Each structure stands twice: as structure tokens, then as C-alpha cells.
Amino acid sequence: MSRIDRVEILMVDLVPKVKRTDAIQSFVSQETPIVRIFADDGAVGTGYSYTIGTGGHAIVDLISRHLAPQLIGRDPDMIEEIWKHLFFHTHATAVGAITALALAAIDTALWDMRCRRSNRPLYKEAGGAQRSVPLYTTEGGWLHIETAELVEDALRAKAAGFGGSKIKIGRPPKQDVLRLAAVREAVGDDFEIMVDGNQGASVDEAIRRARLYEPFDLAWYEEPLPAEDLGGHIRLSAATTLPIAVGESIYHPSHFREYLQREACSVIQVDVARIGGITPWLKVAHLAETFNVAVSPHFLMELHVSLCAAIPNGRWVEYIPQLDGLTHTGMTIENGRAVPSEAAGLGIDWNWDAITRQTCEGTMRIIR
CATH class of the missing domain: 3.20.20.120 (Enolase-like C-terminal domain)
Structure with a gap:
């Protein structure tokens, strides 16, 4: 049985290519927290989340301070168990947007790892x-x-x-x-x-x-x-x-x-x-x-x-x-x-050079 031994967290802030306005707001920034989960057998999963301009740093902080440490040593195949544990670990801040967005970055990373292990696309x-x-x-x-x-x-x-x-x-x-x-x-x-x-x-x-x-x-x-x-x-x-x-x-x-x-x-x-x-x-x-x-x-x-x-x-x-x-x-x-992509995983072909160049200062965290 494999175990999670490292979690990496970072955030990229993307400016929309077109102006986006609606009845209550303007969408001027897309903060994109990204989580990579590493298992001791070499398996890796990548997940992400987003905001429309506010709260991204709070998500990164919630993951790095409170959620990622709970992952170390856990079996990454136990996705339901992990989700429920993390939800109740942060129960005082749930149900709500920041907690949900933080959980999503982790959960999608675990699903990515599962699909890569099985060599199957998410769909x-x-x-x-x-x-x-x-x-x-x-x-x-x-x-x-x-x-x-x-x-x-x-x-x-x-x-x-x-x-x-x-x-x-x-x-x-x-x-x-x-x-x-x-x-x-x-x-x-x-x-x-x-x-x-x-x-x-x-x-x-x-x-x-x-x-x-x-x-x-x-x-x-x-x-x-x-x-x-x-x-x-x-x-x-x-x-x-x-x-x-x-x-x-x-x-x-x-x-x-x-x-x-x-x-x-x-x-x-x-x-x-x-x-x-x-x-x-x-x-x-x-x-x-x-x-x-x-x-x-x-x-x-x-x-x-x-x-x-x-x-x-x-x-x-x-x-x-x-x-x-x-x-x-x-x-x-x-x-x-x-x-949908036929590639194993979420079907997202990440460009890690671009991600590294655009990582927001001070958001890169490594939890072991």
C-alpha cells in the first residue's frame, strides 16, 4: 500500500483574455491554486481550484497550514475517507467557499493520481x-x-x-x-x-x-x-x-x-x-x-x-x-x-515551465 509523503502547493494568478462583466461584478483576475500530491511509490497527482480575484491566498494558507499536513502518511486510494476527514477537520469553516475550494484542489489531485495509476482517463x-x-x-x-x-x-x-x-x-x-x-x-x-x-x-x-x-x-x-x-x-x-x-x-x-x-x-x-x-x-x-x-x-x-x-x-x-x-x-x-481526453488522469496537459514562471511570490509551499 502506498502512502502520501509530500504535498506541494502554489498559486498562479491569470488575467482573463477578455473583459468579463455581469450584473454584480467584474471578473478581473483568476487566482488558481495548484496542488501536487506525491506518494512514496512515485505516483503523482495534480489538482487545482480557482477564485475570481479574492481569497486565493486564504485557500493556499488553509491547504498548507491545515489540510496538507493531514494527508501525510495516508493511503491516496482512500479518496472518500480523505475527503470526509478533511471536511470534518475544518468543520468550523464549512460549509463555505474557501473550504470547498481548498478541498477541491486536493480532491482533484487524488483523482488525477487514481486515474494515472489505472492508466485510464477521468471520464x-x-x-x-x-x-x-x-x-x-x-x-x-x-x-x-x-x-x-x-x-x-x-x-x-x-x-x-x-x-x-x-x-x-x-x-x-x-x-x-x-x-x-x-x-x-x-x-x-x-x-x-x-x-x-x-x-x-x-x-x-x-x-x-x-x-x-x-x-x-x-x-x-x-x-x-x-x-x-x-x-x-x-x-x-x-x-x-x-x-x-x-x-x-x-x-x-x-x-x-x-x-x-x-x-x-x-x-x-x-x-x-x-x-x-x-x-x-x-x-x-x-x-x-x-x-x-x-x-x-x-x-x-x-x-x-x-x-x-x-x-x-x-x-x-x-x-x-x-x-x-x-x-x-x-x-x-x-x-x-x-x-474528453483519452490520456490517463484529469486530461489536462500542464505546462510546468509556464506554471513556474507565473507562480505568485510567496505561495510555493512544500509539506512533508
Whole structure:
């Protein structure tokens, strides 16, 4: 039986290639904590997480001070045992974003090691349900982008074979309606349009907006309300024909269970980093399947492509390039669909020279 004998932690801060704005914030920085776990038999696994500009150093500190020391001497194959132990070791700070993001960096590294040991790609090791998954793009739909550019980007995505485009909402309602009308007229009825409110509305406003958006036959209305407002989502879901999508700001499988049981949503967007890693992500995905609900995860396309291909209810991968500056090769796209890597591991071809050059000062830690 192998044992973990070393953990390395660092962080890279990536500047997005395009301006990213939504109803409540601007995405100006992508802090990316990276964890490498080494076993005494030579096996290595690499995992990662992310923030959108705040909290990255807290994640690095939580891992290096409190979580990584708990890994030394443990059997890396006992992934469920390790996840549960670390969760309860930091129980005073869970459930919450910083703890979940720290757990995710470790958990994804352990899954990477498991897949490398078995010489299998993640999408097969975790289930093997699909060979490819449809793509939709968000990169051309940010809130600051004017209508003509929204239309142009959606047409480009359609021509490339993508199945849909997501448009950020949060301007005055009638302005949002005009923007959606222009895109729908340009792309026709055989191309999906998603909208994302980024938790910016009150319940009454979301109900009003949903009724204005219904004529455009949207794939979903995403994060209309603050994620903690379960009751508001129940009211909204009952008041509109639009599918309501939630998940990127939910941090534990039990909270997804509440949404599903209470019929507060009809699309699950569980984020592998914000839920705490692959281990809880799979629990949420299989839970959603029992409710006949699709999974269309938030962000992290380089990892979510394999997870969506692992499950039968993985419907969409969201196209937002994240790791191009840290990898040798990007995610494979064929005819507008995301194709999971056949390489053993997570399927991410890390460029360690680039990572070393871009490591934030003072974040490199080694725990033995």
C-alpha cells in the first residue's frame, strides 16, 4: 500500500483574455491554486481550484497550514475517507467557499493520481457515459458587450457548431429584452440562448423579468436570485415556464438536494471547484439524475468536459477558456462538441515551465 509523503502547493494568478462583466461584478483576475500530491511509490497527482480575484491566498494558507499536513502518511486510494476527514477537520469553516475550494484542489489531485495509476482517463474512471458533450459559449455574452457584438458572437458560435450562447442580463429589463430579441432573430429557432442574472435580482423583479424573457424560448434563466434564497427560487420556478438553473454558488450536495426536492430549479450547474472536488460533484450529478434533471456545470471546461462525459445527464459544457496559459494543449473541440481526453488522469496537459514562471511570490509551499 502506498502512502502520501509530500504535498506541494502554489498559486498562479491569470488575467482573463477578455473583459468579463455581469450584473454584480467584474471578473478581473483568476487566482488558481495548484496542488501536487506525491506518494512514496512515485505516483503523482495534480489538482487545482480557482477564485475570481479574492481569497486565493486564504485557500493556499488553509491547504498548507491545515489540510496538507493531514494527508501525510495516508493511503491516496482512500479518496472518500480523505475527503470526509478533511471536511470534518475544518468543520468550523464549512460549509463555505474557501473550504470547498481548498478541498477541491486536493480532491482533484487524488483523482488525477487514481486515474494515472489505472492508466485510464477521468471520464471512463468516473463512469464513461458519453464520448462528447455539446458546447455553448459565454465569452461573447458579457454584460458590457453591445447588441451588435452579441449577435456577431452568437452567429460565430453557431457557424462553429456550438449549440448555444449565454447572454448576461442585468441592464434595465426592456434593454435586456431588445438584446435578446436581436440575438434570437439572428440565430433562428434551432440555436439555444441562455441568460444569466448572476444573483442580481429580487424575487419580484425576477418574476417580472422571467415573463418578459419567456417569448424567446430560452434554454434557462441562470442564477436569477441569491443562491441562499431557496424560497424565492421556489416562487419563481412556479411562476414561469422558463427552466431555472442554479449551482455555481452552492457548496454542499445537501443544498442541491433541497433545491431538487422543493422543485426550485430544473437545471443543475454544479461547479467542481466550488462543491469541493470530483467526489462531491459526482454525488450531486447522480442525485440530479434521480430527479431527471440535467447537469450543465459552471466554468472549468477543461475539467468539466471529462465529468460531463462520465455521467448520462451531462447536457452542456460551458466554453470559457481558462487554462490556455498554463497548458501545452487545450480542450479538444470537434463539430462544436467538447471531447474528453483519452490520456490517463484529469486530461489536462500542464505546462510546468509556464506554471513556474507565473507562480505568485510567496505561495510555493512544500509539506512533508
